[in-house]
Amino acid sequence: MTARADILARLTGTATPAGIAAEAAALLIAPERPRVDPAQVEETFLARLTLSSVAATVDRIATLADLPAAIARYCADQSLPLTLCVPPDPRLGQCDWTGFTLHDRAAPDEPAALAIARCGVAETGSLVFETGAAAPMLPNFLALHHIVVVPQVVAYLEDATLPGAHPRAHYWVTGVSGTTDIEGTYVRGAHGPRFLHVIRLG
Numbered sequence: 001m002t003a004r005a006d007i008l009a010r011l012t013g014t015a016t017p018a019g020i021a022a023e024a025a026a027l028l029i030a031p032e033r034p035r036v037d038p039a040q041v042e043e044t045f046l047a048r049l050t051l052s053s054v055a056a057t058v059d060r061i062a063t064l065a066d067l068p069a070a071i072a073r074y075c076a077d078q079s080l081p082l083t084l085c086v087p088p089d090p091r092l093g094q095c096d097w098t099g100f101t102l103h104d105r106a107a108p109d110e111p112a113a114l115a116i117a118r119c120g121v122a123e124t125g126s127l128v129f130e131t132g133a134a135a136p137m138l139p140n141f142l143a144l145h146h147i148v149v150v151p152q153v154v155a156y157l158e159d160a161t162l163p164g165a166h167p168r169a170h171y172w173v174t175g176v177s178g179t180t181d182i183e184g185t186y187v188r189g190a191h192g193p194r195f196l197h198v199i200r201l202g
Contacts, residue, residue, distance in 0.1 A: 048125025
């Protein structure tokens with residue numbers, strides 16, 4: 001049976017019970033989630049980030065004091081000015097932003113915005129964000145370049161659950177935005193940042 005005939009059989013209700021049972025059994029063969037080696041959580045996360053489906057670039061820093069230099073390197077590589085939308089997060093106050101022009105309100109055509117993720121997830125290469133007074137959500141969707149500091153990495157999606165009281169909202173980002181709605185051609189940044197740069201802290 002061709003793929004087309006198989007689809008039509010499903011639509012018309014003529015698919016055989018045996019065929020449906022075989023398909024269900026095949027789904028159970030694969031594990032529900034990919035295994036992440038506990039000793040390789042960091043490496044798995046970084047590898048997921050560089051997959052074509054996520055399309056992130058990666059840098060590493062030891063402390064937040066190293067953050068401005070890391071962002072300056074990225075801006076130089078991307079031919080960006082040292083102008084950055086920065087959240088009012090008190091953790092960023094220890095950084096020396098000499099040479100940068102900072103602001104905390106993103107314009108619709110914002111070149112670059114900085115954010116601190118709650119954590120990264122090795123299983124999928126996802127970034128977990130939570131909103132709050134020190135972590136506005138809008139800049140993360142307006143900027144062309146989304147620069148994200150990741151202070152912690154967990155193995156699985158379930159490990160990223162929020163303890164205690166939840167913020168007003170939290171959201172997950174896996175790679176840059178993209179669509180194939182335009183003549184079937186993949187377009188990056190169609191409804192969000194076109195570039196994702198992850199800076200792993202620690």
